[in-house]
Amino acid sequence: MANKRHSYSYPTRIEYGPGAMKDLTAIVKESGLKKGLIVTDNGIVKVGLADQLKGYFNETGIETVIFSDVKSNPTEENVMDGTQVYKDEKCDFIVGLGGGSPLDTGKTIKVMATHDGPLAKYDDMKGGDKYIKDNMPPFYAIATTAxxxxxxxxxxxxxxxxxxxxxxxxFMMPDIAVLDPxxxxxxxxxxxxxxxxxxxVHNLEAYIMEVFHPxxxxxxxxxxxxxxxxxxxxxxxxxxxxxRGNMLMASAxxxxxxxxxxxxxHAIAHALGALFDIHHGLANAIVLTEVMRYNMTRETTKERYASLGSIFDVENDAVQVIEAIEKWVEELGMNVKLSSLGITEADLEAIEKYAIGDPCYPLNPKVAEKGDVVKILKNTL
Ligand SMILES: [Fe+2]
Structure with missing residues (x-):
């Protein structure tokens, strides 16, 4: 609230625009760094993007090693394997190239390059942030998805x-974020x-959060x-x-x-990702409007939804906004039902149990009670 103390931290250096990925290699060269670990995934390798980046680094005389063993929901094993490569190859910086999975993995390899294990020690829910010191190698993040x-x-x-x-x-904030459409x-x-x-959904959930941050x-x-x-x-x-450029920026x-x-x-999307390996974006899309319908029973959230009317060319009315979003999700082909992904009613309690333990769950403006998530999920089966 406006009468309380807040600490704001707006992010980092952003290099935006066509050609920004190539330009990063010159910036790294100027920093005097010698050998980089490129953390990416097999999809990025397949489309040739990892080699393209490696080629740009080669042109500037900087050696790089590609580590692409990263799952779509990255695991501790992925992080520790990458950290081993970083150490074995005597790298002095890390570049994440990809969507969230390689970037999160790269960011965590940066931590484990200079910190003792196990990784669970740094669990934020258990106050692990206090063990992370500012002694980590530079990390550059190149986004390939918006x-x-x-x-x-x-x-x-x-x-x-x-x-x-x-x-x-x-200290995990990337030193430079590259947005090259x-x-x-x-x-x-x-x-x-x-x-x-x-x-x-990131923007929407941030927008309805009842924290003073205009x-x-x-x-x-x-x-x-x-x-x-x-x-x-x-x-x-x-x-x-x-x-593409607008979407990259909207994502950042x-x-x-x-x-x-x-x-x-996000609490439910995290559950669907962890338990059923459903793509994070798709998981968010599946529950989006049902979560909104649930949340709008809280007056302050309903008002926030209503204020988005002009974006969808409808009245400033929460129901109309939700209906417009439903239509939009359908246009995008994201109106997928959980049952089509093999999930049945018997799975819903386990999904709720997981969601309740997720760090995003207690932050929701409407305080959810036991059974609420199951009800939301039933409507998306
Ligand atoms: Fe997300």
Whole structure:
């Protein structure tokens, strides 16, 4: 609230625009660094992007090693394997190249390069942030998807023993975030839609969070408008640099805004990711409007939803906004039912149990009670 003390931290250096990825290599060269670990995934390797980056570094005389053993929901094992490569190869900096998974993995390798294990020691829910010191190698984050905004975030989500664990420290903020729309042009339509919805939900959940942060609120509202204006084009016309650029920026804005926190939508999405390996963006899309219907029973949240009317060209009315979002999700082909992914009513309690333990759950403005998540999920079966 406006009469309380807050500590704000707006993010990091951002290099935006076509050619920004290549330009990063010159910036790294100027810093005097010698050998880098490129943390990426097999999909990025397959489309040739990892080799392209390696080639740019080669041109500047900097050696790099590619580590691509990163799952879509990255695990402790992925982090520790990458850390071993970093140490064995005597690297002195790390570049994350990818969507949220490689960027979160890279960020966490940065921690484990100079900190003792086990990784669980740094679990943010258990106060692990206090053990993370500012003695880590430089980390540069190149986003290849417009969704997680991990490139401007100070935390990572890593699965430790089947539990999604948040590792957080202000020192984990990437030294430079690279937003180069030209490297996102080949992202398939489905993935573009799923990651784009993730970006939208970040902004939406940040926007309804009852924390006094008008800077973040303004950013979140603008970014939601950008998502609604540009995501359909990015999906249907993947080579549109302007649409891709707007979505990359909206994604970075979302991750900046969600310093305020994320809520129930993400708590459930994390459960669906951890228990059923459902893509994070898709998981968010599946429950989006049902979570909104649930949340709007809280008056302050309903008012926030209503204030988004102009973005969807409807009245400032929460129900109309939710209906417009439903239609939009359908246009994007993200109106998937949980049953089509093999989930049955018998699974819902386990999903709720997981969601209740998720760090985003207690932050939701409407305080959820036992059984509420099951009810929400039933409507998405
Ligand atoms: Fe997300």
């Amino acid at each position: 969704g997680t905004g991990s490139e401007v975030g100070r935390s990572s989500v890593i699965t430790i023993d089947k539990t999604k664990t948040i590792i957080f420290s202000p 030209t490297i996102t042009l080949s992202l398939p339509a489905k993935l573009t839609a799923a990651t784009g919805i993730d970006a939208f 800077m973040a609120d303004g950013m979140a509202k603008e970014a939601m408008e950008m998502c609604v204006k540009w995501l359909n084009t990015a999906v249907t016309k993947g080579d549109d640099v302007v649409a 804005m979302g991750a900046t805004a969600f310093q305020k926190g994320l809520g129930l939508n």
